[in-house]
Amino acid sequence: MNAASTLYRPRASTMLISEQDVPRTAAEDSWHGLTLTLDEAPPLVMPFGEGEFVIRPRPDNWIVPALQKVSELGFLPPNWNSYGARPIRPEIAQVAIGLLLNVLLPGDPLPAVVPTARGGIMLEWHEAGVDLEIDIRSPNVIHVWLEYDGRSEEIEQASVQEIADRLNSLRSRTM
Amino acid sequence: MAAGSSLYKDDPTIADDAQLWRRIPPWHIVDDKNVGGKRISKAAFEDHPDGSPMSVVLGGLVLELGRTAESVVADHAGFCLASVTAGFARSLNQGVVRRPLVEEPAHAEVFGKKTESVRRRFAREAVWVIAPEQ
Numbered sequence: 001m002n003a004a005s006t007l008y009r010p011r012a013s014t015m016l017i018s019e020q021d022v023p024r025t026a027a028e029d030s031w032h033g034l035t036l037t038l039d040e041a042p043p044l045v046m047p048f049g050e051g052e053f054v055i056r057p058r059p060d061n062w063i064v065p066a067l068q069k070v071s072e073l074g075f076l077p078p079n080w081n082s083y084g085a086r087p088i089r090p091e092i093a094q095v096a097i098g099l100l101l102n103v104l105l106p107g108d109p110l111p112a113v114v115p116t117a118r119g120g121i122m123l124e125w126h127e128a129g130v131d132l133e134i135d136i137r138s139p140n141v142i143h144v145w146l147e148y149d150g151r152s153e154e155i156e157q158a159s160v161q162e163i164a165d166r167l168n169s170l171r172s173r174t175m
Numbered sequence: 176m177a178a179g180s181s182l183y184k185d186d187p188t189i190a191d192d193a194q195l196w197r198r199i200p201p202w203h204i205v206d207d208k209n210v211g212g213k214r215i216s217k218a219a220f221e222d223h224p225d226g227s228p229m230s231v232v233l234g235g236l237v238l239e240l241g242r243t244a245e246s247v248v249a250d251h252a253g254f255c256l257a258s259v260t261a262g263f264a265r266s267l268n269q270g271v272v273r274r275p276l277v278e279e280p281a282h283a284e285v286f287g288k289k290t291e292s293v294r295r296r297f298a299r300e301a302v303w304v305i306a307p308e309q
Contacts, residue, residue: 073202081200082251083230084223112205116218124216127208133217145291154291 004055004101008090011052048074048093055097062106069113070096076115086119091139096121099134099142103164109174128173134163148173183228183286185270191262194234195271195285196244196304201253204307213307215257220297221289228286233273234258234304236281244304257301267293 041058048071059067073088080087096113100123104110111123116135123134135143144158146166155162199219207214222229232247248254261271269287276282287293 076202081203081219082198082254084225086224112216114205114216114218115202117221118224122216122218124205126205126210126214129209131209143291145295 004057004059004098006094006097006101007054007056008048008051008094009054011047011050046071048090049087051090053094053097055101059101060106063100063104063110066100066104066110066113067097070100070121073113073115073121080115081117083117085115085117088115088121089119092120092136095136095139095142096123099123099136099160099163102160103167105171108167108171125170128170130170130173132166132170134158183270183272183284185265186272189233189261189271189273189283191260191265193261193271194258194304195231195261195264195283196234196237196247196256196258197229197231197301198248198251199255199257200251201255201307204255215298215301217291217294217298219257220294220301228272228284229289230274231271231283231285232279232281233283234281240280248305254305255303255307256305258304259297259301263300264297267296269293 044053044055044058044064044067046053046055046067053071055067070093074090074093076085076088078087079085100111109125109127111125111134114122114124116122116137118137120135120137122136125132130146130148132147133145135145137143140157142158142163144153144155144163144166146153146169148169153166155166158166197219199215203216203219204213205216220229234244237244237247244256248256264271264285264287267287269285272284272286274282274284
C-alpha cells in the first residue's frame with residue numbers, strides 16, 4: 001500500500017492538473033549542459049469545488065483517471081440530479097481518493113466513480129461476475145456491498161482492511 | 176416511512192401497471208461488463224436529501240396530456256429516463272401518491288423506506304424509456 005497523503009486546501013489554480021504537475025522534459029531539466037536532479041516528483045494537484053487536493057507522493061499514472069473522476073464531481077452544481085441533490089462534499093472526496101490510493105494495486109480495474117444525492121461518492125465495479133459497491137456516506141461511514149457466485153455480503157461500516165479484502169474477490173477473477 | 180405511514184397513503188387509483196418514470200443523470204449510468212452494457216447505479220433511486228419521498232412522473236399521464244417522454248428530460252442535457260411499475264414499487268413495500276406540481280402535473284412520489292435492497296431492486300428492474308447511447 002502507498003503511504004499517500006491528501007491535503008485539501010483553497011485552490012491556487014483553475015487547471016484540472018496544475019502546470020507544476022506537467023512532467024518536465026529532459027531538456028527542461030537541463031540548463032547549460034547541467035542536468036538537474038529532482039529529489040521527488042511534484043505532487044498531483046486536482047481542483048475540487050472551491051479548493052484543490054494536493055496528493056503526495058505523486059500517484060502513478062494508471063490511477064490518475066479515477067482520481068480525475070473524483071475531481072470532476074467537485075464541480076457538480078446543486079440539484080445536479082434534478083431532484084435536489086447536494087454538491088459532493090470535499091471530505092467525502094478525500095476519503096474516496098484515500099481509498100483509491102490505498103486499496104488499489106497496479107493492474108486492478110478502475111471503478112466507476114458515482115455521486116450520490118446526499119453529497120457522497122460510490123465506487124462501483126461490475127465485472128468478472130462480481131458486483132462490488134463501496135458507498136462513502138460520510139468520512140466514518142462506508143457501506144460495502146459485494147455479490148458474486150449467487151452470494152452477497154453487506155458491511156454497514158467497513159474498515160479499509162475489509163474493503164481491501166473484498167477487492168481481492170474481484171482481483172482474483174480479473175488477473 | 177413505511178407504505179402504510181399515516182403521512183402518506185398509497186393511491187389505489189394508480190394501477191399496478193402504471194409506469195413510474197424517473198430521470199437518470201449521466202453520472203448514474205455505469206458500465207456493467209457482467210452484462211456487456213450499461214446499468215443504472217442504485218444511487219439513482221433515493222429519496223430527496225431533504226427527506227421527502229422519491230419523485231417520479233406518471234408516464235401514462237404524461238402521454239394523456241399530449242406530451243412525450245422526451246419532454247420529461249427536455250431541460251436536462253444528457254439525462255435518460257427509466258421506468259418501473261407501481262406494482263413493482265408496491266412489492267418492495269413502497270407506496271405511490273400523486274403530487275402534481277405547477278411545472279409537472281404528472282409528478283408523483285414513491286414513499287417507503289429505501290433500504291439498500293430496495294434501491295438495488297429498483298436499479299436492476301428499471302427499464303429504459305429513453306436509453307443511453309451504448
